[in-house]
Amino acid sequence: MTAAADPVKLMKQEVGRAAANLIQSNSIVGLGTGSTTAYAIQFIGERLKSGEIKDIVGVPTSFQAEVLSKQYGIPLTTLDAIDHIDIAIDGADEVDPQKNLIKGGGAAHTREKVVDYLANQFIVVIDSGKLVDKLGSVFAVPVEVIPMAVTPVMNAIAKLGGKPELRMGVKKAGPVVTDQGNLVVDVKFDDIPDPVNLEKTLNNIPGVLENGIFVNCADKVLIGEVKDGKPVVQEM
Numbered sequence: 001m002t003a004a005a006d007p008v009k010l011m012k013q014e015v016g017r018a019a020a021n022l023i024q025s026n027s028i029v030g031l032g033t034g035s036t037t038a039y040a041i042q043f044i045g046e047r048l049k050s051g052e053i054k055d056i057v058g059v060p061t062s063f064q065a066e067v068l069s070k071q072y073g074i075p076l077t078t079l080d081a082i083d084h085i086d087i088a089i090d091g092a093d094e095v096d097p098q099k100n101l102i103k104g105g106g107a108a109h110t111r112e113k114v115v116d117y118l119a120n121q122f123i124v125v126i127d128s129g130k131l132v133d134k135l136g137s138v139f140a141v142p143v144e145v146i147p148m149a150v151t152p153v154m155n156a157i158a159k160l161g162g163k164p165e166l167r168m169g170v171k172k173a174g175p176v177v178t179d180q181g182n183l184v185v186d187v188k189f190d191d192i193p194d195p196v197n198l199e200k201t202l203n204n205i206p207g208v209l210e211n212g213i214f215v216n217c218a219d220k221v222l223i224g225e226v227k228d229g230k231p232v233v234q235e236m
């Protein structure tokens, strides 16, 4: 007897494939982080291997993206060696109807923000469970903080009305440490009426490196859904 396929995995796979199919030969590609983008990286690698596309170079947004890209044979570069990014593919933790995002569930939002904002076209890949009417409805806003500033930053965030929590490791004692060697504070807000201003306000707290609110950045959102037992991709 075969086990029933996990619908969330099916949605992520399908949306990852759809995003990988947007990549054209001779392009510089921002490679995002997370379980959904991992499928896009896999399918880009498979298209390269089969000769369907050629001359792709990737800019990874995290250690995870770098490892996966190497595993699937995607040549990599750095921002010092290029003058543009044609297209970036990345996941998200929440997406509102204006295509504003919360990212950073994998603590990679700082590098992701650099790469995704630089791209001429930024494609977001999500399963339908990530859609919200208002940002912050479910997910907390991840904030990357330099370690010596964590207490004053958490105090400043509490004064703004947020509930800050230091992100702790899983299968690792102590806090999560980012690819930059910093800490992550997850901040739950009862309401985020103005994401544009909240993004700026959080980044203005001394000691904050970057937060996971992405506004006016996504060009297209590919949404994986399961209809009649089959995965389909919608576009926003």
Ligand SMILES: O=C[C@H](O)[C@H](O)[C@H](O)COP(=O)(O)O
Residues within 6 Å of the ligand: 032, 033, 034, 035, 036, 037, 090, 091, 092, 093, 103, 104, 105, 106, 107, 108, 109, 112
């Ligand atoms: O830091 C991680 C990233 O922002 C991810 O893109 C985001 O958390 C979505 O990840 P997933 O596709 O695994 O839900």
